Amino acid sequence: MTGTRGSRNSPSSPARAAARPPPYRSAWRDERVVHDVEPWQVWLHNGVLYLRGFSRKRRAARTFRLANVESITVLPNVRPSAPVPSDPWEGDDPRYGIDHDRPNDALLLFRGPVARRIAAATWHPAQHDTWVIEGELLERRLPYRSCRELARRLATVADGLDAGGAA
The missing domain is CATH 2.30.30 (SH3 type barrels.)
Structure with a gap:
């Protein structure tokens, strides 16, 4: 090939x-x-x-x-x-995922340095970010095509993950 x-x-x-x-x-x-x-x-x-x-x-x-x-x-x-x-x-x-497995919408909360880093990253073109506490607590809503890909992505930022769930 x-x-x-x-x-x-x-x-x-x-x-x-x-x-x-x-x-x-x-x-x-x-x-x-x-x-x-x-x-x-x-x-x-x-x-x-x-x-x-x-x-x-x-x-x-x-x-x-x-x-x-x-x-x-x-x-x-x-x-x-x-x-x-x-x-x-x-x-x-x-760029926004290859896998398709149980697509849904996510509501995620991130704190501290991880929140500030994530705020600059686009995970999906339809994501919506809101600072709950400016510069400290970020709420991100986004659709995902695969719960497996979302889990892999969240594993890389788990230390800043505050709470989350289906929207």
Whole structure:
């Protein structure tokens, strides 16, 4: 899959050939699955590499965590069945999360230096921040697509997390 680092390769490129990464082990299901994938893009998100591509089995875009791919086999004489879209993420900006799991809205409170640091960071374009105590206690309301991704993000700032819950 040489040449897939963020590039959109032409259908004739070797990197656009269908690839079979056998098997893939999801962290969320204890099973190994073989996928036939047409790779579109490799994406670094929160320190983790993901492969975005077309799943020939599901006939749809899929995202795979590269650390869970045990091996890759390029399928000979197989041409891509789907064109590379101009936006491989279909408007679903990966900067705000890749995973989809029990989406909801969060109400979070942060204190002290963590609150001041978080106030300068955009976690989601629809977030709304309010200083309950100026410079000391920050309330952040935001939608999230995955409770797992929100939990990973909160783990990095747990020392400043005051209270939180579903809005």
